[in-house]
Amino acid sequence: MTADLAVPARQSAAAKAMVSEIIADHRSDASFDATSILDKHPELQEFPSVVVDLAYEEFCRRVDNGEWIEPDEFARRFPAVAAPLLKLLEVHAFLDENPDAFGTATGFDWPKAGAEVAGFRLVREIGRGGFSRVFLAQEKALGNRQVVLKICNQANEEAARLGQLNHPHIVPVHSVQFDTLPPFTLICMPFVGTTTMADLIRDGDDGPGPSKSIDWGRETYVDFIVRKGAELCDALNYAHRRNVYHCDVKPSNVLLATDGRALLLDFNLAMQHDHRSQVVGGTLPYMAPEQLQFLAAHARSTSAIDHRTDLYAFGVTMFQLLTGRLPYPTEHLDQNRSEAAHQLLDLQRASHDWRKELEQVVSPPVARSIAACLAFDPQDRPDSAAVVAQELRRHLTMVARSGRWIHAHRALLSSAAVILLMVASIFGVWLNSQVPAFLRHYQMGMVALQQGDFAQANQSFRNALDRQQDFREALLLQGWSDLLASREPEIDLETANALRDSAYRIFFRACNQYKCGESAASLAQSLAEMGQLKDAGHHYEEAVKRGLWNAAIANNLGFCLIRSEQEEAALGFLNAAIGLDPSIQVAHGSLLRLRRILVQDATASARQANRRGMRTVAMKHESSAAKHLQEALDQIQLMRQFAPPSAELEWAAANIFALAISAERSNGTNGGGDGECEWQEQLLAACEMAINMNLPPEQLEELLVLAPRLRDLEPFQRLRQTIQTPGEAPPLERIADIFPEVYGRLAIVEH
Template sequence: MAMTSDRASPLDSTPASRSRSSGLLLEPRDGRFGAAAFQTNGSSTLTIGPTSRAYLEALADLTERWERGETPGAELYLDGLSDWTASQAVELIYREFRLAEVAGRRPSPDAFLARFPEHREALETLLRLDGACSDSLLRRLSKPRDDDALLPRVGDEIGPYILKRELGRGGFARVFLAEQADLEYRLVVVKISTRPTREPWLLARARHANIVEIVSHAEVDDGALQMICMPFRGGATLSAILGRRRERPTLKNSDRRLLDDLDAVAAPEYPATQPARPARELLRTMTDVRAFASIVARLAEALDHAYSQGVAHGDVKPSNILLTADGVPMLLDFNLAQDWSFHDPESPVEDPGGTLAYMAPERLRALAATSLKRRRREPIDSQGPTPPDATAAGPHRADVYSLGMVLLEAVAGWSPTDDDADGREPGPAGRWAFGEAAERYAAIRERGAAEVVRRAEQSGGATVPPALRSILTHCLEADPSARYGRALELAEDLDRWRADRPLAFAPEPSRRRAIGRWTRRNRRGVAIAAFAVTLSTLTAAVFIVQGSRAMAVALEHHAVDHLALSWDDVASPAFHYQRPGFPSPRGRDSVEETGSALRALKDYKILESGDWREQDNYRFLPAADRDDLELWLVEQTFRACRALANRPDSPDDWLRARTLIDRVCGAAAPRVLAALRNRLDGQLATVGVATATRPDSVPASPCVEEYLQGVAAELDDGAAAGRGDGKPGMKLLDPKADPWADVRQVENPDAGLTTALEHYRRLLSMRPDSFWGHYRSATIAFRLRRWAEAAAGIETCLRGRPNNPILHGFLATCLFNLDRSHAALAASNRALDAAPDHAEFVQTRAFIRAGLPESGGLEADIRRYEMLKSLIPESFFRSPPIMDLANPIAASVPASRRGMPLARPRKSRPAAGESSQDSEEIDPGELTARAVLAAKIRQGGKIAIAAGEIDKILAIDPLYIVARIDHMCLAIETRRFNDARDDLDLILDDPRLIEYVVSSVHRAEALFDASRCLAVEGEVGDALRLAKKTLKLILAAGKSSGRAYYTVAAVESLAARTEPNWIPSAADHLRLAIAANRDYEQWFLQDEAFTPVRIPIRAILNSKKGR
């Protein structure tokens, strides 16, 4: 199975594209996939960029629509997409041609050439070669597909995954429990399907705590199969749990056996849930009916989140719901999900199908109508069946209906398939039976929600509580507009019912009259019951208190777990990871900063109505965590509102920011936010927008004041210094800038950091255990290069959050800068244990190992980092190991590949006659970090490995001057003077050489040392060229020139050993060096470069002194 870069499409099907595929072959155990192409796109391998993603989605959508009988043209996808390459456009056109052939339309090549004249030459060649490619992916579409034969079996190996056990299967897919061989044989879930879909991208977009996470995805066997890898969380599907419960029926709503049923059918490979997780403990405190309500509420939140991301699930049912061994419900299988994030809200949404028993009536009716038209051979609308509510909100309301059916099945002990006369779903061969079944289901569902609930209770033999029945009735209304408008409303009502609070959206059941009648008929019994209740009140109170305490503990665990997901995930935007090779923490641009802040506020429901401090995930946190969370959320408010305020001519954004400040702080706004609010009032007044009258100001918490003042000072914000206009300076670090290219002269650049550090220290004097006070102080200490102080601060943070991988990685960098290599290695290993696929942690460990005497693991870390980041050309994964130490650079890359295309090409100006290419820029900071790593490896004496690293950098960017100079120095060291001369010519002609020279003293010294080495080896001409060019640049930049003059004098003295004419010039340059710094006179007396000519040079110096 071949791994290819993102420059080749995973659905390559043309003759031209097939010739590009190459790579490593991995043989599975039974050989059935021996020639398959394994093209990975996950976080742990080569990635696919946005253009390739759009291209794959277009191919999949075009194929699906032709298979449904529609006839869309390639123009539908090509119009308005200027960032597609010509080859991708041609492959999409060719896909339409082949699909038309499969459909029996006999497309005319001439007609296609006439439709696309701009691609005529390539398309004509491709159509002419069409008959010679009998093994292409599209030609398989013309033959009957045996999906079962294509799918793998237990024991097969696909890439690093060894299939151990089949977990489930469908018509076109199999799900396996697998071992990942390249990561300690950890257990993962692998889904293999014969039909490529958009499921991987939709899962990545709809990421949520209650939606299964995608680890990676790949195209297998030349695109015949699609593979999705997901984490293994144990547990079982809800359908398995409900099946066990139907075997052991009960009539009690007070049963508490859900966790027992889960453990009985759970996957045995998952380790025992000890210690118990908060979600399990929360379920253990509830009756089964309330537990199912809680599970469905969390799933409703997940559906609503997916809806906000433009995704509708389309097939919600118990077999697509996982209850993990830890008690967390998760949505599975987005195979039929719809993506309408860019859909026109006025146009209909096509129905992809699904499971009839759980489908909403409007979808059932539309599918039945379409089936009937096909049976009568009547024309079908090209958009497919369109339910009455076929706008963008329609699929979401249908998902809400399906989720209601799942809840009804769980609490009533009944199966929706009981409504079908045959008691089963139609098979794939029964097209007409499918339509008839959809008609039967629709007829039953359209009788009304109350009838559906009544039939379920009667069939299952259970009674649904009245308020829950009201929720289910509202959820299962036949009219979509009468249901819950959003799944979040369903979650709200379910949580209210569990807490015995009034419902917010469904009507309250009225039992007042029934209770009055029952009381009048049983007055004596009521009196006796009242007396009994009085006697039992004290006893009941004891149990209530105990239950309340258990609930409080469970809610606290849940809140702490939620905070850990927000802060301790390796992808958390709360922290800026710092690794070796970067002198200061990397920043984010304003768009990313704003989006990150708003997501954090949304996660804690600050953007919603009500007091956010009353939310369970905030209120039930321990006091210290709650205080830290408040600081962080107020900071995110400041960042978001400041960014919104800076948007020009955006009154709506200004009003959003103004409202957000009032929601978060009210009258107790810190001075920084109060100044920003005043500024927003002024901006809104200029456009005639009146703001609400503010209440009297209340002093904010001193801790919040100091912290926010420190954040503002870090960002060089004028509000922190009390500037009259209150406008922020917007000094953000550029995430794409070379962090070492600090050539600008800034007056007192550390003033803002020092001011911020004073605020954080005052915060710590009031609250010594403040996590964010210690963390932000540590980041400032790092930027000021106070490594020990930074390490101490991060170690304090780790005592509060020991499972945070970013903090462990940050600590590793601090210890590395303190030359505590073994402690740094241990910290980086802890970071990688928590996040093994995080490339930056791998590179940090490579930096540390580069400084150790032994080289064990260094090359493995370098290769893994390159694989995870996809930063170098594909050939480096296949190049032989470096063995020729006499010529280490030439051994790392074949000469024929030095000008090869790059995995991520840099943006460059097109040559004459070439078209402009808008490709992604290479991060220069990334290249600089690799250059610093190569220098560290070279200092450790590992010359061959360092040479290979430098050569890789030049393969990525041949014009990168730092690596080019290192390449020259290595060539001089290995006496390859022709190669060194070639490098020197490029270096001296590079206009960026002046930036290199003046950016760092160490960089200028590298050029001085290279000049001396060339002179010592007899290459005097090249040595003088380099030394004098460096001197010229230093003088032009106004930098200290003493070392430059001294180097030129030393080189000329070495030349004077054979050419005495150089002696006067050497004496003049030495005199200028001594004039700049008297220490150079002592250097002159001890430097061996002057030994043969020291006496005449000294005589010239003395004679000029006498004058």
């Protein structure tokens, strides 16, 4: 692992910023000398990735000036980073010698550091591939803010894929531009650092191991890798649910942001379920058998490539990060890509016990999960990335950690009786002498909470607070024990109200005692579930000010603002909720209902102004109605693409289509126009879907108020007479549950 992780992230970021300035200041200096710069700024040598950046900058400039450099000799000038630098130079040399290795056009004139491209000043090159260059850049129009600019020399679908992926562990896209002279695709992304998971890998005896610790959240190296692996699985699962497959998962494509998050990047080779490419890229050592079979001409179609392909590459990545080596040796692979694919396939077909090797590092369940990812047959791999993430997170619990100690020392336990005795005694000693009593009760409360035993959870958290009064996590989770219990379907109304009131009082105390986002959001949630939406809105706002921001908070604040008749502010927060999580049903439902109200209000105001002869005012209201209607129609497309279907959402869509029909008639159409016919078809389809999900057919009567001419449509009348199977459509909640986010912040307590 690199020394960058042994120092605070902000120091590393400052060092990288300094190097960016140095490179920019020397952009016209042909005799750029990394060694001289490091001698002048010795403090930079504490950051290996910064040293690599400086050395690579010198190498590129000298090569661009026509000088031939021996990579091995050049790398030896920088002994502390010789291994990663040499790997980078080998990739550089391969791409120069094989410019069409990935379908790249030869002789392409790439821009260089110091140039200006489409409003961006290129500060320094930080990466390259067969058909792209990646630069640290400054965006002039926005005060020279630092960004990452990926320049591709061909039409590129990466931005379109990333644009639909809004997730905390996927690098987002600021903007996309197309420049025709020369033909570039420019993808602008935020700059969040240059350290990747590949920086954690070292060859030889100094490789990663469970005994190595890093100063990153006080975790061991293995726990850090497992946690980042779970975050990577979250990102993959999010992409897979949207039918996007990355197809090039590897350590160098997982960025470690300065705030510690793992961020999946480089979706250039990604595929979509409904848009199959006949070009398979990727990095050979991380490729799944189905990818290699295509490259080796054993398969004529990419149809076998799906989410399990990414799980295989994830398994290779985790195996390498945990053991310090790739599952299969690659140093003797043929230079021909197709022949190398044949060789790797032969290695993959052979029987391997990856689980046994991984169990030397991680718990057996995690070893089993990663080994399953490496299965040759996709059918034998885990069902989803979410399943793998769940298994990885179990590794991080306190009980699992104690079990791993026993597993690691199992050779000492020679008989079943001794095993049972040692387990009991070690666990008892560990509980009583190593962990304070208040933490033991806290952990017991966590277990009870996860099992749904809310009364026991409440008692355990109360016991923890009796022994440690200043215990924010226990206090808040005690309140959540009551609030969660109040939601149980078998609880009578009086008991539910008493539990909500108890939760409110606990959260009120926590909010006064701890000025944090979790306490404010928890108090807001209790108020919202008690129906006190105005007060709830104030506390949701306070939670945002204190740094707690996610889709559920944004939705709930938006809904509270609707009830406070602050529609414009509500629009902003509901839009933000969908931007943070396009699949959030409750926000889609609230936003469509709000836009329906805004369209109706603006339309009514326009009619009133027309009656009074105030045509200018009427035109303003008509424009507002048209704007809100178009935004609602656009949102329906987004909703159907990302949000799980529900009768209530389709019913909300049907109401919007009814308004569109009415608008067509108000604009002068006497019926039967193309626009009106389109909206009629959309409305009928939405109504049919809603009824199929148990919307009562008689409810369609309400649409006649918005579009009376629907009464004359025979298909509409048939839908109203649908004979429905017994059952009710489950209603959408208006308030999203923030507990998963709050729980995630409170579940980890430092010893």
